Amino acid sequence: MTSPALQEDSDDGMDEFMEKFKTHKYKNAFNERNWEEEFDKVPMFMKKAPEEIDPVTHPDLACLQSIIHDDDRPPEERAKTLKDEGNDYFKEKNYKKAIISYTAGLKINCTSQDINTILLTNRAAAHFHLGNMRSALNDALAAKKIKPDHLKALIRGAQCCMELRNFTEAIQWCDAGLRAYPTDQKLQEVRAAADKQKRAAERDARKAKAKGKKERSERDALLAAIKERGIKLLQPKKPPKRGSDSEDEDGDSVAAMAELTLDGLSSQDATGARVYMDDQGSLHWPVLFLYPEHQQSDFISEFCESSCFINHLVVMFGQELPPWDMEMKYLPQNLELYFEGQKEILHHVDPKISLLEVLRHERYFVKAGTPSFIILVKDSSFYKQFLTGKKVRRL
Structure with a gap:
């Protein structure tokens, strides 16, 4: 039990403490400017907990x-x-x-x-x-x-x-x-x-399956047509087996007709075109014409196998000459066609024959799915220089 003297001292101290509020404001009191900030420091009223809880600051x-x-x-x-x-x-x-x-x-x-x-x-x-x-x-x-x-x-x-x-x-x-x-x-x-x-998803799967079946059927028919015509596709080279020093006779890996595939028909990736067979059973090839004298080229996306080269040359050069032909010498009657065979042998092509006749040639191989041909102006200075030192054979 607290003695009356101590109780009196305590009361006097409390009175003195309370008297201070009449003349001194509480320094740590909330005010209109800081009450939200101060409330956010109280755990009960926090809107969001701090990322790291430090015992000193919190x-x-x-x-x-x-x-x-x-x-x-x-x-x-x-x-x-x-x-x-x-x-x-x-x-x-x-x-x-x-x-x-x-x-x-x-x-x-x-x-x-x-x-x-x-x-x-x-x-x-x-x-x-x-x-x-x-x-x-x-x-x-x-x-x-x-x-x-x-x-x-x-x-x-x-x-x-x-x-x-x-x-x-x-x-x-x-x-x-x-x-x-x-x-x-x-x-x-x-x-x-x-x-x-x-x-x-099931409907899409059925459509994809049907589409894949159709594409495989078309692919098989296309391969059969190419094989039937005796056209040779130049397949990508395969790395030699370890320990084997042998190479193909022509320096390239050519698929045998029994193993003919369309792996070599990759021109679609670069040009958006590839060989296809129409409803009448004719093949249409993407064909590339190269003009080494001017470092130019022409691309024919659908060259029917039964069409002759001269027909395309007349359309391309018969009416309007290309802007790079400043000497105006690329006229149909002045042009000669060649294809490059194995070992860099050039084969002369008669413009009056069809594409199929060339593709069937024993020395012709379709590279990257796109038959390509070199076009030169006969008897020009570049023509003579280009053919110097090269073996040329005529079909």
Whole structure:
């Protein structure tokens, strides 16, 4: 019991303390300018927790954190606290920290199935918002294993399957949920969307299969037509086998007719054109004309195999000469055609013969899917210089 003397001293001290408020304002009081800032320092009123909790700058928060993670409390209580902490991070859209909190709660291994299921479904939601669909689906599966009829786990599992385009599995998740919750609108919406997407995917797969079958049929027919005509495709070189010093006689790897493929028909990548067969069974080739004197070229995307070279030359040079022909000498009657065979032998081509006749020649090989020919002006100075030292053979 406090003595009357001490009580009197205490009262006198309190009176003196209270008297100060009449003449001195409280220095740390809130005012209109700083009250929001000061409130945000109080843990109860904080809108967002700081990234790092320093005991010096945030002693109250550090104290609360030590209480939250107190190992002396029951596992269920600690797991629930971490769940709530994760929920707060989730509300702030800080999904990475939410995942850390939910994971810490799961590591406690408490015996409460309800808490563990919620931790898993909440972590699945955080993974889902981060785009980690596989991790989200795994958490939904784990939650469903604990509680097969947990609504949020069923919905999240279906949504993950939708994002992963596993529409059949999404429908299975929805059906499992609708057996327990027949009127749930979210499950009904997801199932309807999954069924629609599944039907569309199956339709696209059927179309792709039919298209692939048609393309293979056309490809086989094209190969058969090329083989039947005796046209040789120059295939890309294959690296020699280790320990083998042998080379092809002509220096290039030419496919035997029994192994003829379209691997060499790669001009479509560069020019957008490739050989095709029309309804009448005629082949149309992309053909390249080269003019080495002027370093120019012409590209004919559809040169019918039955057409003669002179027909194209008349169209190209018969009416209007190209702008690079300053001497006006590239006239159809002045032009000579050649193709380069193996070992750099030039073969002269009669412009009056058809493309097919040349392609059938024993020394002609179609390179990169595009027959090519050199065009020179007969008896010009460049013509003589170009042919000097070269072997020339006439068809």
